Amino acid sequence: MKLNGILPALITPFNEAGAVDHDELGSLIEYQLNAGVSGFVPLGSTGEYYALTNAERRQVLHTVKTAVGDRGTLIAGANGSCTREVLEQIKQTVDAGYRNLLIAPPYYALPSQEELIGHYNVILNEFSDINLVLYNYPVRTNVEVGFSVLDAFKDHPRVVGIKESSGSVLRAVEIGNTYKDHYQLSCGSDDVAFDFFMWGASSWICGPANCFPHQVCDFYRKFSRGDFIGAQNVMRSLFPVMASMEEGKFIQKVKYGCELTGFKPGNARMPLQPLTTEEKAKFRKIFEASQD
Template identity: 50%
Template sequence: MKLSGVMPALVTPFDQNNEIDFGAFEKLLTHFREAGVTGWVPNGSTGEYFSLSTEERRDVLQFVKDFANDDEILIAGTNAPATREVIEQTALAKEIGYDNVLLAPPFYTRPTQDELIKHYETVLAEVDVNIVLYSYPAKDGSDISLELMDHFADNPRVIGIKESSGVLQRAIEISSRYDGKIQLISGSDDIALDFMFWGAESWICGPSNFMAKACCDLDRAYKAGKLEEARRIMSALYRAMNILESGKFVQKIKYGCELQGIPVGECRAPLGPLTDEEKADLKAALEPVLAL
């Protein structure tokens, strides 16, 4: 399966009672579609899957599946701390109609690479889905090694890796080493244009929750060969992207949605609110994006 274009790593909107706000969710998805996204990635870390009950995760997956058009890519986040739970979440996603899942290493346990290989093999054996690996060692405490990717390079159901280490050299290595086997997917938002140059044709993008048009314009400009325009857009995006990477990522994404006129509520605990200074910094960084 070939992945292409900008796919938002979706936030999960909450209302004043801290329940999922599906009205706000529909407005958000409609806005994304108008901007030109190519698919949907619900129940990832940006979607606060860690704070959702199993029933809520099911409801989010079903809502997004019902909204999606047939030509839009669907990738479900099915992470959990233990292999058993990952299999349960992945089977749930498959039942609803997701053929692709996004899987980082299980958090907290810090599995070895041999244990992680066994983890992914077990999921593949138990549920008939394609896997997009997710490398974000700063968050998960565990890396996805080249040796692990070597192990799965010839498995047609391991279709790509969302690379969020922030290390461009690693992205170059993945692109060169697994060309035609494991697709490089941009996950380091502040160097997204560099990823495109090194072969990433798709971008699973948290910042597109509130900068969807600019992110899609960047992708379209690069693919059209308009490199100077792509550089100009990336320059406008850079400061906001960089602020997001400095901490409180999900809170800032949700505040960005509010600034764009599509409020999605606050984050669930333990994630707390932004300070006034943090809000002001993000608001100022968004001005060049709005001026595009």
């Protein structure tokens, strides 16, 4: 499984009644495909997977797979707070027809590195027909996918890559150098994407691609053909809005960005609260400046 290009970490739109809006989700997917994305990652952090019921997760998986068909790579999040729960999530994801999974350390349990290796081994032994993309996002899980974990699976044929969301360029350097023949590196830290690609990232699992996929895909095309100055200029124009997202209320800002683009994504589910009038005004100014 090749990790290439721009893969939006899909939001989950909600209608006015608070239910998942599958029609809006389908429209977002078409919009992003027309912009040139390579695939999608449903049920990630940006998709508020933690706030969905199991029935809603299955419905989202079905909608995404039906809408995309064979037009892009699909990598589904299937996470939980313990190994048992993660196995349950993986089973329903596999039953929905997905074979590529994005798996972070179990949150709240705070496993050691040895325990995390055991966690991933159980998954690989239980499901022999899936590919794993490791997901390092310590700000969410309080556990890092450390280099001992990367060492443990560096020769495993079904552990194909890592989404690095630590924000650490040094991690990207180390992975890009030491593990370049073992893992495909996917950028998960939007404001340092240019740096990640310089150090060997081949893809970008990108929440902001929900609301400005054309610019993000333009960055990738320029970088891929060796136009590093052009790619850097795209990132320079996007940096203020991405930095704003990264500094807080990320999901709400991505959803508001989708609203500014013409969609109806709805609010994030509680405990997250909508942006205030002042926050919207400030973000809108930055967002509109990025479109110039």
